[in-house]
Amino acid sequence: xxxxxxxxxxxxxxxxxxxxxxxxxxxxxxxxxxxxxxxxxxxxxxxxxxxxxxxxxxxxxxxxxxxxxxxxxxxxxxxxxxxxxxxxxxxxxxxxxxxxxxxxxxxxxxxxxxxxxxxxxxxxxxxxxxxxxxxxxxxxxxxxxxxxxxxxxxxxxxxxxxxxxxxxxxxxxxxxxxxxxxxxxxxxxxxxxxxxxxxxxxxxxxxxxxxxxxxxxxxxxxxxxxxxxxxxxxxxxxxxxx
Amino acid sequence: xxxxxxxxxxxxxxxxxxxxxxxxxxxxxxxxxxxxxxxxxxxxxxxxxxxxxxxxxxxxxxxxxxxxxxxxxxxxxxxxxxxxxxxxxxxxxxxxxxxxxxxxxxxxxxxxx
Numbered sequence: 001x002x003x004x005x006x007x008x009x010x011x012x013x014x015x016x017x018x019x020x021x022x023x024x025x026x027x028x029x030x031x032x033x034x035x036x037x038x039x040x041x042x043x044x045x046x047x048x049x050x051x052x053x054x055x056x057x058x059x060x061x062x063x064x065x066x067x068x069x070x071x072x073x074x075x076x077x078x079x080x081x082x083x084x085x086x087x088x089x090x091x092x093x094x095x096x097x098x099x100x101x102x103x104x105x106x107x108x109x110x111x112x113x114x115x116x117x118x119x120x121x122x123x124x125x126x127x128x129x130x131x132x133x134x135x136x137x138x139x140x141x142x143x144x145x146x147x148x149x150x151x152x153x154x155x156x157x158x159x160x161x162x163x164x165x166x167x168x169x170x171x172x173x174x175x176x177x178x179x180x181x182x183x184x185x186x187x188x189x190x191x192x193x194x195x196x197x198x199x200x201x202x203x204x205x206x207x208x209x210x211x212x213x214x215x216x217x218x219x220x221x222x223x224x225x226x227x228x229x230x231x232x233x234x235x236x237x238x239x240x241x242x
Numbered sequence: 243x244x245x246x247x248x249x250x251x252x253x254x255x256x257x258x259x260x261x262x263x264x265x266x267x268x269x270x271x272x273x274x275x276x277x278x279x280x281x282x283x284x285x286x287x288x289x290x291x292x293x294x295x296x297x298x299x300x301x302x303x304x305x306x307x308x309x310x311x312x313x314x315x316x317x318x319x320x321x322x323x324x325x326x327x328x329x330x331x332x333x334x335x336x337x338x339x340x341x342x343x344x345x346x347x348x349x350x351x352x353x354x355x
Contacts (some may be wrong), residue, residue: 022309028306049304049311056308057315067316074309081306083247083299084328085271086254089278090288090296105350128327132321138331142339145307150269160313164321165309173336180337186344194347199339202303205293222343224275225334231272239267 022073029055044174049167081146088144088224095221098190098214106115108195110225114199114233117142137161140234141169144201147227155238166201173200174207189214197222246291253278 015021032055033048040046055073060070071078099106121138136157140148143164152162177196193215196204201223209216257274265273282288288296299306314321321328 026308052308053311056312078309082271086250086274087296087299089275093282109343109347112346116342118340120338121331124334125327125331130327132322163307163310164314168332169336180340191344191347195340195344198343199336231268234301235267
């Protein structure tokens, strides 16, 4: 036995017992995701969050770290989701100035879009034989992830599954928005932006900002309104349906 | 930076208290969001320090849901056995949501451009 081995083992025990390992892993995986995203010229397929999730999931599986143990350290990052949700008030406030009497059409479109989002996802998955645990994850999936997880906790479905579906929805929306809008002949930027904000929340919004500033403003408004109204209406609708 | 973070945390705390005692069905941070929004409306502008923190958060929002989304490893066998249903539901749903939102907006809004 070499004398170094127990020393390395001791360091490992020390590190895996502190939140440091999970924090470093989370932040460096995100950093790696961002680097890949930049390298691919911000192609929506190279989504940095998706890459980071894949890295962290592979690493904790490879070193046999239970998810609960990882989360114990990473919960400091997770806690900030609530703070980030409160901070969404700032982009919404800035978006309100751009409303110019469009509030009624926007609210009507939001309600129609939000209902379509839940009904179509739950309907299709049910038809194809998914169980109720999976169906529950679809209820809040078009709402921005931090609010979606809060809603999931309130309606007793898995916040984790909801977050996974929400992130996937955001990525899909960011990739597909151009084709959908071109297919239905939608030309005005504010309407395109609002639609992607309602359907694909934060990831769709950052995509909209990178295409056109007016689209981005309305996308963040769509995301914000969907988040606030969804937090009120989705738990009520679920209670009503039961 | 710190001044902005303190203000946002105060609204988060306020939201949690309101949620706990008055509106248990709505997540506390969402109430905090609405309260902060109301305060910004009354104030008429965004304090520079709050703006700074909010921008930092919105640019790195993705980082914050990694810990929760990594929970996908616990659901992996379950998700894989329903992969087709989940994939179809997510793709069709996001396309339908975008199309319906945009079409309703175009039908009701008077100014097309």
